[in-house]
Amino acid sequence: MKCKIIDLKTVDWESLDRFKDRTVFQTREWLQFVSETQNAMPVLAELREGGEVVGYFSGLTFTRLGIKVLGSSFPGWTTPYMGFNLLPGTSRGVALAALEHMAWNDLTCLHLEVSDPYFSVEDGQALGFTCEFYTSYRTKDVFARQGLVPTYKLGRVRALVKYLEPTGRLLLLRARDPQGKCIATGIFPGFNQIAEFWGNASVRSDQILRPNEAIHWHAMRYWKRRDVEIYDWGGEGEYKEKYGCVLHRVPRFSKSRYKLVSRLRNEAKKMFERKQRFLGWLQGEPDPPI
Numbered sequence: 001m002k003c004k005i006i007d008l009k010t011v012d013w014e015s016l017d018r019f020k021d022r023t024v025f026q027t028r029e030w031l032q033f034v035s036e037t038q039n040a041m042p043v044l045a046e047l048r049e050g051g052e053v054v055g056y057f058s059g060l061t062f063t064r065l066g067i068k069v070l071g072s073s074f075p076g077w078t079t080p081y082m083g084f085n086l087l088p089g090t091s092r093g094v095a096l097a098a099l100e101h102m103a104w105n106d107l108t109c110l111h112l113e114v115s116d117p118y119f120s121v122e123d124g125q126a127l128g129f130t131c132e133f134y135t136s137y138r139t140k141d142v143f144a145r146q147g148l149v150p151t152y153k154l155g156r157v158r159a160l161v162k163y164l165e166p167t168g169r170l171l172l173l174r175a176r177d178p179q180g181k182c183i184a185t186g187i188f189p190g191f192n193q194i195a196e197f198w199g200n201a202s203v204r205s206d207q208i209l210r211p212n213e214a215i216h217w218h219a220m221r222y223w224k225r226r227d228v229e230i231y232d233w234g235g236e237g238e239y240k241e242k243y244g245c246v247l248h249r250v251p252r253f254s255k256s257r258y259k260l261v262s263r264l265r266n267e268a269k270k271m272f273e274r275k276q277r278f279l280g281w282l283q284g285e286p287d288p289p290i
Contacts (some may be wrong), residue, residue: 001049003098017047019085020193024191037156072114080134083116091125093123102164110261115252132252137233137245175211184211188219195223197234210250
């Protein structure tokens with residue numbers, strides 16, 4: 001199998017959107033959103049086997065500390081997975097091998113990370129990739145606070161709305177109390193088979209009214225009416241189990257051309273996590289006595 005970069009200006013996006021395994025995170029508008037908020041360059045590649053097109057790959061390249069990276073997706077993008085769109089019967093393991101060759105030789109990247117909701121662990125391990133997981137909950141057949149702070153600023157939310165809201169693939173919800181005051185909001189992108197819980201905020205003093213439960217129930221019914229089969233709860237959190245969902249893990253494969261790059265990536269990830277927990281601790285501190 002061969003993986004070849006194609007010109008974004010000539011892409012038939014409607015044809016790509018007809019792939020049954022396509023998610024909202026691979027659409028043109030989502031790539032534009034990530035490109036703007038992460039200062040990254042979209043990459044679309046065609047996969048051919050025996051001269052026939054068998055699928056496509058979606059991702060973005062960016063540079064950090066002089067190291068060029070191909071992500072599909074990458075931690076911090078608020079995008080749990082991207083990966084491939086393949087015809088039925090096409091091996092994702094073979095597609096990953098072709099992608100690796102393209103990443104090193106055509107894009108001259110030094111690090112590659114790719115997560116695909118239809119990966120199996122064996123797809124990457126057979127090629128020497130390190131495997132981590134995006135762990136979430138899913139409700140099918142519709143179908144906590146952890147001392148953390150948001151990993152993104154308000155500008156990212158605005159960019160998401162700018163690119164996705166006009167497509168009809170983004171549901172924005174607001175819950176109000178009996179007096180009309182907004183006490184909770186939620187953001188739910190969806191496309192094809194999967195809808196996502198991307199983020200929400202609520203007023204703690206009004207939790208007795210259960211606004212988050214009302215928002216989720218409305219979101220599930222909304223996407224069900226649009227033939228969505230899976231509702232992804234957007235990450236871990238034991239409180240989500242009360243909704244009757246099941247734990248689900250999506251492999252995230254990473255590989256560096258040189259071992260030093262891999263070590264730098266792991267250290268950067270640890271530093272980011274420590275920073276977020278520290279900021280969460282600061283926000284949770286009570287006011288000092290007067």
